[in-house]
Amino acid sequence: MTQIPLTHILFVSTALFFIGMYGLFTRRNMITMLMSVELILNSVNINFVAFNRYLYPEKLEGVFFSLFIVAIAAAEAAVAIAIIINLYRNLHTIDVEEADEMKF
Amino acid sequence: MSASAVVFYILSTFILVAGLLAVTSRKIFRSAIWLLFSLTGIAGLYFWLQMEFIAAVQIIVYVGGIVVLIIFSIFLTQQSGKEMPPPFRSRAIFSALAVCTGFALTCILLRNYTFPAGGHAAPDTGVANIGSQLLSTTEHGYVLPFEVISILLLAAMIACIVIALKTKPGDK
Numbered sequence: 265m266t267q268i269p270l271t272h273i274l275f276v277s278t279a280l281f282f283i284g285m286y287g288l289f290t291r292r293n294m295i296t297m298l299m300s301v302e303l304i305l306n307s308v309n310i311n312f313v314a315f316n317r318y319l320y321p322e323k324l325e326g327v328f329f330s331l332f333i334v335a336i337a338a339a340e341a342a343v344a345i346a347i348i349i350n351l352y353r354n355l356h357t358i359d360v361e362e363a364d365e366m367k368f
Numbered sequence: 369m370s371a372s373a374v375v376f377y378i379l380s381t382f383i384l385v386a387g388l389l390a391v392t393s394r395k396i397f398r399s400a401i402w403l404l405f406s407l408t409g410i411a412g413l414y415f416w417l418q419m420e421f422i423a424a425v426q427i428i429v430y431v432g433g434i435v436v437l438i439i440f441s442i443f444l445t446q447q448s449g450k451e452m453p454p455p456f457r458s459r460a461i462f463s464a465l466a467v468c469t470g471f472a473l474t475c476i477l478l479r480n481y482t483f484p485a486g487g488h489a490a491p492d493t494g495v496a497n498i499g500s501q502l503l504s505t506t507e508h509g510y511v512l513p514f515e516v517i518s519i520l521l522l523a524a525m526i527a528c529i530v531i532a533l534k535t536k537p538g539d540k
């Protein structure tokens with residue numbers, strides 16, 4: 265594991281972050297946008313774990329931050345999907361360009 | 369190149385290719401499956417970093433929870449065989465341009481920054497150690513964030529029920 269420099273792991277997580285960003289910019293379906301957000305959150309998690317493992321291997325701070333991010337991501341996904349399904353029941357679409365009314 | 373390095377490069381290629389397919393695939397169900405592969409690859413990367421607990425959490429919560437939730441909502445909201453409309457050409461070009469610029473900029477920054485060398489002490493990432501530090505009230509304890517996050521999860525659960533109970537204004 266020590267033959268790989270830390271920068272290579274950071275390159276991977278940066279690439280994953282910008283892949284998620286590209287999806288967030290180009291997709292118009294709400295569920296696929298949610299998937300892009302999950303990719304972005306995962307790239308942040310990789311960063312935390314890699315920093316913990318390489319720079320401060322005697323501590324566990326990065327692991328705790330990753331655990332809390334995972335918990336928040338789970339809560340966020342649940343609420344987002346509840347909102348999306350409610351929007352679908354009311355507007356019969358989950359396209360962000362067509363769902364332009366706040367109150368129904 | 370040692371076997372460990374080969375494993376790392378294979379894992380990262382797998383993660384990035386699956387992630388790229390997840391954001392560009394035109395069929396939404398395939399997109400969800402590619403996302404599943406990408407998240408599994410990230411769990412493999414955690415195993416490669418010898419962080420077994422966080423890898424297990426990744427598999428249980430993301431692969432077993434969030435992706436299944438996403439697949440359920442895909443079945444509830446649309447026909448999964450139908451292709452989604454392609455993104456607007458101008459928007460796709462400009463976002464690809466912006467994303468590539470950002471990636472190049474970050475890579476240059478990373479390349480020029482030298483990280484301080486860490487110690488080589490083997491970390492104690494056993495579940496017992498993680499659990500006792502997560503719930504300890506001493507200096508490096510995380511019991512307050514732990515309680516806050518449990519309240520957040522409770523609030524999210526109640527919020528989901530409240531949103532799901534809402535009816536259309538036309539009904540009854």
